[in-house]
Amino acid sequence: MTAWIDGQAVERDAAVAAAASLLAGAHAPVIAGLCAEAAAVQAAFDLARAVGASLDPAAGAALYADLGALASGGAMTTTAAETRGRADLVLALGAAPWSSGLLAELAADAPGRGRAAGQPRALLALGGPGDGGIQHVSYPAGEAGLPAAIGLLRGLVAGRVAGPHPFADLAARLRAALYGVVMYDPAEIGALGAEMLNGLVKDLNEVTRCFALPLGDAHQGRAVAQVSAWSTGQGPRVGFGRGYPEHDPWRFDAARQAASGEIDAALWLASLPAPLPSWARTVPTVALLGAPKGDEARVVIGVGVPGEAFGAALWHPRRAALAWHAADPVPSGAPPAAAILADLRARISAASPAPQPERSASC
Amino acid sequence: MLTRIAGGRVVDPTTSRDAIGDVWIEDGRVVAPSERTPDRTIDAAGCIVMAGGVEVHSHIAGGNVVLARLLLPELGVSEPDAPNPHGSGRDVGMLYARMGYTTAVEPAMPPVNALATQLELAEIPLLDRGGLCVMGNDDQLLQLLRDRESKEAVRDLVALNVATSRALGVKVINAGGADAFKDGAVRFSLDDEVPAYGLTSRTILTGLLDAVEALKVPHPLHVHCSNLGLPGADDSLIETLAAAEGRRIHFAHAQFYAYAAVDKDNPLTGGFVSAAPRIAEALARHPNATLDIGQVVFGQTATISLDILRQFSGRKAASPRKWIVNAGDAEGGGIVPFRYRDRGPTSSLQFAIGLEMMLLSPDPERTILTTDHPNGGPFTAYPRILHLLMDKEARDREVAAHPKVAAERSGLAAIEREYTLTEVAQLTRSGPAKLLGLTDRGHLRPGARADIAVYRDQPDRTAMFARAHRVLKDGAVIVEDGEVVSWTRGHTLSLSVEADAGMARRTDAYLQGRFGAGLSSFTVPDAAFPDREVFEAVSCRT
Numbered sequence: 001m002t003a004w005i006d007g008q009a010v011e012r013d014a015a016v017a018a019a020a021s022l023l024a025g026a027h028a029p030v031i032a033g034l035c036a037e038a039a040a041v042q043a044a045f046d047l048a049r050a051v052g053a054s055l056d057p058a059a060g061a062a063l064y065a066d067l068g069a070l071a072s073g074g075a076m077t078t079t080a081a082e083t084r085g086r087a088d089l090v091l092a093l094g095a096a097p098w099s100s101g102l103l104a105e106l107a108a109d110a111p112g113r114g115r116a117a118g119q120p121r122a123l124l125a126l127g128g129p130g131d132g133g134i135q136h137v138s139y140p141a142g143e144a145g146l147p148a149a150i151g152l153l154r155g156l157v158a159g160r161v162a163g164p165h166p167f168a169d170l171a172a173r174l175r176a177a178l179y180g181v182v183m184y185d186p187a188e189i190g191a192l193g194a195e196m197l198n199g200l201v202k203d204l205n206e207v208t209r210c211f212a213l214p215l216g217d218a219h220q221g222r223a224v225a226q227v228s229a230w231s232t233g234q235g236p237r238v239g240f241g242r243g244y245p246e247h248d249p250w251r252f253d254a255a256r257q258a259a260s261g262e263i264d265a266a267l268w269l270a271s272l273p274a275p276l277p278s279w280a281r282t283v284p285t286v287a288l289l290g291a292p293k294g295d296e297a298r299v300v301i302g303v304g305v306p307g308e309a310f311g312a313a314l315w316h317p318r319r320a321a322l323a324w325h326a327a328d329p330v331p332s333g334a335p336p337a338a339a340i341l342a343d344l345r346a347r348i349s350a351a352s353p354a355p356q357p358e359r360s361a362s363c
Numbered sequence: 364m365l366t367r368i369a370g371g372r373v374v375d376p377t378t379s380r381d382a383i384g385d386v387w388i389e390d391g392r393v394v395a396p397s398e399r400t401p402d403r404t405i406d407a408a409g410c411i412v413m414a415g416g417v418e419v420h421s422h423i424a425g426g427n428v429v430l431a432r433l434l435l436p437e438l439g440v441s442e443p444d445a446p447n448p449h450g451s452g453r454d455v456g457m458l459y460a461r462m463g464y465t466t467a468v469e470p471a472m473p474p475v476n477a478l479a480t481q482l483e484l485a486e487i488p489l490l491d492r493g494g495l496c497v498m499g500n501d502d503q504l505l506q507l508l509r510d511r512e513s514k515e516a517v518r519d520l521v522a523l524n525v526a527t528s529r530a531l532g533v534k535v536i537n538a539g540g541a542d543a544f545k546d547g548a549v550r551f552s553l554d555d556e557v558p559a560y561g562l563t564s565r566t567i568l569t570g571l572l573d574a575v576e577a578l579k580v581p582h583p584l585h586v587h588c589s590n591l592g593l594p595g596a597d598d599s600l601i602e603t604l605a606a607a608e609g610r611r612i613h614f615a616h617a618q619f620y621a622y623a624a625v626d627k628d629n630p631l632t633g634g635f636v637s638a639a640p641r642i643a644e645a646l647a648r649h650p651n652a653t654l655d656i657g658q659v660v661f662g663q664t665a666t667i668s669l670d671i672l673r674q675f676s677g678r679k680a681a682s683p684r685k686w687i688v689n690a691g692d693a694e695g696g697g698i699v700p701f702r703y704r705d706r707g708p709t710s711s712l713q714f715a716i717g718l719e720m721m722l723l724s725p726d727p728e729r730t731i732l733t734t735d736h737p738n739g740g741p742f743t744a745y746p747r748i749l750h751l752l753m754d755k756e757a758r759d760r761e762v763a764a765h766p767k768v769a770a771e772r773s774g775l776a777a778i779e780r781e782y783t784l785t786e787v788a789q790l791t792r793s794g795p796a797k798l799l800g801l802t803d804r805g806h807l808r809p810g811a812r813a814d815i816a817v818y819r820d821q822p823d824r825t826a827m828f829a830r831a832h833r834v835l836k837d838g839a840v841i842v843e844d845g846e847v848v849s850w851t852r853g854h855t856l857s858l859s860v861e862a863d864a865g866m867a868r869r870t871d872a873y874l875q876g877r878f879g880a881g882l883s884s885f886t887v888p889d890a891a892f893p894d895r896e897v898f899e900a901v902s903c904r905t
Contacts, residue, residue, distance in 0.1 A: 075689075076690065078690045085502070230451060233440065235436065319880055321478070
């Protein structure tokens, strides 16, 4: 079986009917998780528009640190492939880059394109655990923490910090590099850290080339940001409660809404693995899961795993783009989440007309 | 169903038609006048009837359009009853459709981001869409050229990229410029070398011009020249035109190159004057060339370009003071917010130059109206621009409201020409359709796709073009009195081009080595759009 209501196995159609009824009767539903293929995320946005739901991706915190910094000051970025091809200096910020797998690859070769071709590649670490197997120069972040260390480094690079400093050598190396890259995880350094880093990188480009390389989140957040942008004109989080999209990262935080009792139904979409939020057991929830057990929520519907059960557009971290992932040679027959979501939308739209946009009062 | 659009003033420059009459349509196509009784009659008395508008250059999808929205959440905001040209794809489709446009092309689709761009294009309702595949800074192409591989190899790589990204044509953006930027350059011209490859921009451009001709791509190579927006940029455009050596070439947003340096010896310090006459004269002498304008209008916008060298150079003019340069694979992209001040001398002069270019045009079919949305401003400015082209008095009033420099440094004030409706249709319909090689649109001859705009004929041309009385897409009414009445989804036009199997194998190995992902990762299969038929094939020239 691939569908459950209150933990009891049922026919899929019965579960879809129950899900439609649950969502159609809700005053303030939320569609969360969105850890899924692009077609399913798109279908979730379409459904949200139809039922007046808000949307909140599982990638929330990591995504927001980057989006917040981006909207504050912009950025200068590059990709993993360009880093491999061109970088003569890579600075790993914090712990996350050391578990990305990319650093080991970068340590194993040297730039082959551009003006740094033929030079060795220096690996530097700021505030990270390091890795005995990878040759690098390590700088401790200091007691004030990583974001403060990035700020100090920016001051040094721009010549705004007088006197000797333990980071002076690091600042000099960044200025001397031909193509520097700073790897970071936005979830680790936070929005302020990311903003400071973007400033550091921009300052460096007054004298050389240096770019930030954000490590993606594990939950399709960057794909969701794209679908959100073209579906609503804005990044996540967004809500359709008034009939038109409103962007408000604080207001449409599903966990906050659940805690404060603002939502009365939810749909959790995770055709790929994502940690189930605790509110899924308290708020009446429909869960579309690639790996269901059956008791995760009031209504659980098993869906195909994208890139296995069927071909799908998924975020490709190494390419930093949506990329086609072909199906397994012998795909399972599990239905795509997009089809279930479209079915839900059709059932709900047939039962009640679409909400009309709220109009401002005129006098 | 046989439909008669009755009694309107029918304007079709391709048949020199401008007279009261009928247009007959059946099964989504224009048909010859029929003796049969129509199943439906659309009264067009007092109206102008034209083919649906065709957009050749508007940034409506892709990674940079997404990034612009994320950089400027305030610009893309939605409000009830106020669709936003910087907002969602749904708003974009709605705003084009109600102006009577039925086809729009996104000119900057990098092959590395084709899937996301195509997914986004497919979410623009009401219109047929297309994307141009960008080449000219990608390492694989530059390696082929550096290694002096055959023209056939370059042709095959271009064909493979067009086929894989499901593009409608090919664009080059400051050939080699992004690559040079990554190596520290801040200026780059046609005969400068891309340092790491020892190739000039001219060599890359020539390679792509040849490939597009060899493949018989209907749309000529779509060229964004070097030195955009700088005094003396007219030299770049004229040199690039000469470099085409008679091959077909399209110049994107040419207004941004129509800036002659006041002080030729110190071009960057003395400001600029209009080079519109020089470019119009060059166009008259070169029937192989076309251009779109990139008209500047006033207000807040975001400039979006894959010319990262230029965007980096322009960063200090960012308003508000935040910007993005993504030095990604191949071009990457750059977003610099900008406010064209309506009483600012530079913006006003740019505004005047764009109008001057259209008014000096030797052939409106080859000087297509665009604002390079959103770079010169939003596409929703078209109705006002058409009004100014058609009405000398309105133009004089407009120019009088701007700083004197706009009149002193351009020839706009002295131009008496007023565009006719036929010329408007050339500028916005027949010209762009011919340019894209879409023989089934841009006209009202039997066999044409029944994409039709019906406007109420009124002296206020801005009002007339802003909200069409009726718009038909494939024969179905989608807009009535400026409001969308049927949310059809249109198709994405993609060129039917055969990719060479040998080049596909070679490219697969290259991509695996570079990205750890092979050619299949870069494809845009039908399965990416479940339960929808998104693509419509366009044939190459015979």
